[in-house]
Amino acid sequence: MNKPKIIDLFSGVGGFSLGFEMAGYETVFAIDFWKDAIQTYNFNRKKDIAVHMDITKLTNEQLKKLKTEHEIEGIIGGPPCQGFSTVGTRDINDERNHLYLEYYRVVKEIMPKFFVIENVKGLLTLNKGMFKEDILKRFGELGYKIAEPQVLNAANYGVPQNRHRVFFVGVLDGHFEYPPTSGKKVSTLEALSDLPSLDNIENYAESYNYNFEPENSFQALMRKNSTKVFNHNDTNHTSQTIDIISMVPDGGSIKDLPPEYWEVRKYNKAFQRMNSQQPSHTIDTGHRNYFHYSENRVPSIRECARIQSFPDDFIFTGAKSSQYKQVGNAVPPLLAYQIATQLLNRNNCDDITVKVNSDSNLQLSLSLS
Missing domain, CATH: 3.90.120.10 (DNA Methylase, subunit A, domain 2)
Structure with a gap:
């Protein structure tokens, strides 16, 4: 059975990719501007699917070729977040704040069945929520049903770390619900x-x-x-x-x-x-x-x-x-896994409970593409 295929934008070393792969997806393309991260990404995979590249140089022709070669189920990624961070300057004019428009460009060209954006929670309130509302408007106009963005704490999903990040999830088909929290936290x-x-x-x-x-x-x-x-x-x-x-x-x-x-x-x-x-x-x-x-x-x-x-x-x-x-800089793979599982079952997700904690017997496949 063919695995559903995804693209990872602003991939870093691939924590987001790995979580989706653990759930049963296949990453066919990843891109990041940081050479070190791409080297680590590819070192851990059988195929060098990640490229070291400025996303603004990724042409629509290249995207069309990807779309022709693969049936892309989803696009995931976390546009650089320093401009949104509550510990940074929170400068609205920081050029990194606008890289989500490149993410939008890729989604618009590919039109996958779903997209997931991960970022620091400061994105929700910067400039009185301007970026949040713009994301909802742009992707909504493409036809995506977007769940109300939520700040998730990784510690509630089997990750031994209090890490709060906001997620935007949009789907063209089915219905997405954020994953239920796990039980006992891992110390x-x-x-x-x-x-x-x-x-x-x-x-x-x-x-x-x-x-x-x-x-x-x-x-x-x-x-x-x-x-x-x-x-x-x-x-x-x-x-x-x-x-x-x-x-x-x-x-x-x-x-x-x-x-x-x-x-x-x-x-x-x-x-x-x-x-x-x-x-x-x-x-x-x-x-x-x-x-x-x-x-x-x-x-x-x-x-x-x-x-x-x-x-x-x-x-x-x-x-x-x-x-x-x-x-x-990475997205915790186990948190990404939880999001991916909900997406994989979004057409019948009324009764999904996935628990990953210290008392769980859950067995995941960690093989990489």
């Missing part, structure tokens, strides 16, 4: 405990053995196609930094220390430790202020990838700083 301890302690690793290696057998279904899912741990190396900290981290309790921050330490980093979220009993805070692209729940260091690339719900056989390439950014 950072449940997500990471089987990974080897970096306190006990003396020398750099490309891969390491796991601590022990999976302790829960999330760990089993992440390890389904992997026998080794990759992208798992320490970061050098100054002795001063290590000393301060060591005094911060599980789930605490520098505010739990005497005021004289607050001047070390004049940032109200500095020196935060993960809470071992709760999902992580949002994994970002820097990782200089967030620390492991028990070890005195920033999380490794692999730990960040786990918190984003990337399986362990997904390898990040390039410089270490680039890898952190690649992970932080």
